[in-house]
Amino acid sequence: MTAARTIFFVSDGTGITAETLANSLLSQFDAIQFRQVRMPFVDSVAKARDCITQIRAAAERDGQRPIVVSTLVSPQVAAALREADALILDFFSIFIAPLEAELGTRSTHTIGRSHGRANAKTYDDRIEAINFTLAHDDGVTDNDLDMSDVILVGVSRSGKTPTSLYLAVQFGIKAANYPLIPEDFERNRLPGSLEKYRHKLFGLTISPERLAEIRRERRPDSTYASIANCRAEVDAAQKLMRREGIRWLDSTSKSIEEIAATLIQEVGINGKAF
């Protein structure tokens, strides 16, 4: 294995955009080992010079020049960083100019816009969505269900909770979730409290084999985790969802991002990605 390359994420804000961008790019070079260094809150020329010192040290240690992915709003700070001997991919300097030309206006060059609290109302709504989602996990309450943007249903351990939290944190979506349990299958009906929110329901299903695997980690050697029981529950849940006309998705080989992207399209929710 060759020595790792160092990649710096430099930002005048949190650096989360820079890191998301960089990880997306690096995932296209999976044979290469990268050492990642975060440098958030670089909001002055002096701090940019500190970065250059660290970039130089990494270059000497690695024997090759580092890569820098940056999101620097200030042209002065960006210019200072360009003195570094590195491949610098500066997101704003590449994309802001064509956008300014297209929109016929100058950008505001304001630091900390995308992950700060620039818009307090939007921010507070998102925190409220996180609190709502947490309070409505696993069907613990029927209160305020009319305030939800979506209600996820599915058998225990089909992926409802991580998906709900992802929707809340990343998109500010109020996502309640409800388990479908053996009693629902016996009655072959939705839990009564959900009937009037049918248009908000979205189902998750999962392969019985994967479900048994996940459940075994929690409760080894239980009926709950047995493949026979998992098959019966998944089958009953799918029958119920089909009968009730609920849209659903198989989560078996999907990430929470993929489930979320599909769900947002299908349910028609307008969340903003943060």
Place this chain on the structure above:
Amino acid sequence: MTAARTIFFVSDGTGITAETLANSLLSQFDAIQFRQVRMPFVDSVAKARDCITQIRAAAERDGQRPIVVSTLVSPQVAAALREADALILDFFSIFIAPLEAELGTRSTHTIGRSHGRANAKTYDDRIEAINFTLAHDDGVTDNDLDMSDVILVGVSRSGKTPTSLYLAVQFGIKAANYPLIPEDFERNRLPGSLEKYRHKLFGLTISPERLAEIRRERRPDSTYASIANCRAEVDAAQKLMRREGIRWLDSTSKSIEEIAATLIQEVGINGKAF
């Protein structure tokens, strides 16, 4: 107000990277109204042509050409989309070429790498972090605290829960959180179960005025929410944290992203941003 411009997020995967990047750019043009259209899973030339049809319709309605932010791994699909009459900011075509030159290797051009389940182990670890964080919210259990990456402490409603969930969802960090309550202040000591994890503790504080505001929404006219009580609790919590040598941060005007970025640096955690 001028008519809204339409901006399309086009991706062969979830589109979450495209949307995050676009929102970061658009936040620099806050005087302009944008109408956002998500187009995830555009993984064929035929689907790219469907996009072009929608882009044309938006151009006619808006009376100005749309903006397209895209993350298309396939050169064929990207080329097909370039036929659209729009300002196209294609993120991969701009950044991948210089990276290939720098790294002396071709990229893999694999779709769905950054937000899929390409790396099952990393993905499963992250889901486990979400479950761990949820199970360790608000000090509900002392079990497995040694497995945590960080333990947040602070008075009730100082921002611990949203921050913990953000750390788990975005970075795959196992974040427990513990409320500091009047009994802790009376004893002027940390809750006993936390003593041996001092190196993992990170405190949040908040201005008493903002705290009272948040608490009043939950329990109006309560002692809990009174400004006198909030002042006393915040004061006692800060004294306790100072005495115990716990690093802390004022969350009053900070977003969960800003708190997370600072915390990760200070505690020295290696999470990956998703």
